[in-house]
Amino acid sequence: MTEHLAHRAVQRTVAGRRAEYEREMARIVESTFALIERTGTLDPSMREILAEAGLSTQAFYRYFTSKDELMLALLDEGRRRLLATLRRRMQRSPAAADQVRAWIEGVLAQASDPGAAARTRPWVTSEQRLSELFPEEQQASVDLLIGLLDDPIRRLGSGPTGRAGAPKNAARAAAVMVYRLSFATLRSHLAAGTTPGGRETQDLVAFCLRGATP
Numbered sequence: 001m002t003e004h005l006a007h008r009a010v011q012r013t014v015a016g017r018r019a020e021y022e023r024e025m026a027r028i029v030e031s032t033f034a035l036i037e038r039t040g041t042l043d044p045s046m047r048e049i050l051a052e053a054g055l056s057t058q059a060f061y062r063y064f065t066s067k068d069e070l071m072l073a074l075l076d077e078g079r080r081r082l083l084a085t086l087r088r089r090m091q092r093s094p095a096a097a098d099q100v101r102a103w104i105e106g107v108l109a110q111a112s113d114p115g116a117a118a119r120t121r122p123w124v125t126s127e128q129r130l131s132e133l134f135p136e137e138q139q140a141s142v143d144l145l146i147g148l149l150d151d152p153i154r155r156l157g158s159g160p161t162g163r164a165g166a167p168k169n170a171a172r173a174a175a176v177m178v179y180r181l182s183f184a185t186l187r188s189h190l191a192a193g194t195t196p197g198g199r200e201t202q203d204l205v206a207f208c209l210r211g212a213t214p
Helices: 002-039 046-053 057-063 067-090 096-111 114-125 127-133 135-156 168-192 198-212
Strands: none
Touching: 002 046, 002 057, 002 067, 002 114, 046 057, 046 067, 067 096, 067 127, 067 135, 096 114, 096 135, 096 168, 096 198, 114 127, 114 168, 127 135, 135 168, 135 198, 168 198
16 A cells, blocks of 8 residues: 555656646747747757746756757647648638648748748748758658648549549649649748738639649
């Protein structure tokens, strides 16, 4: 009985520390996101990060071995947030064309709101640098974003009977095309500080749908 109670006491202590550590890690991540948004650069110093988070150097190295590892965590978190946003948009309609439209509109929406644009600009405009620093992780992010388009684009190629979907490699090529056109448009607006107009978005959607449909 005593041993069992002691084990429970240890588990409570460990659980409490785990929750505290998770909060600290979240503070580091969110503080770094805030710095990047405010400064428009992916290069906040360690001193700036710790000051923003209100934590010590020791606390930082409890979770990350380097600033590069922190940047990988940010890249992963940003990818998860964007994927979740695009999925929510796409799930509003089962129609393939509407899902492709929702994906494109979700990507371009990052330049429509000033806050979203400020958060997104450093990442999108530094895509080449991220690819050089973290090639596997950056490609994984791109593949997941393109992967959301695979199913609706295959269904777009099914024709009026809906019996024969587009070949997998053709659907993938079309998905890559949609990704490149959408992100090139987003990148140009973020760099110029402009907002995609409704007509421009409609034209891009129509162009992509024509290109993705046999």
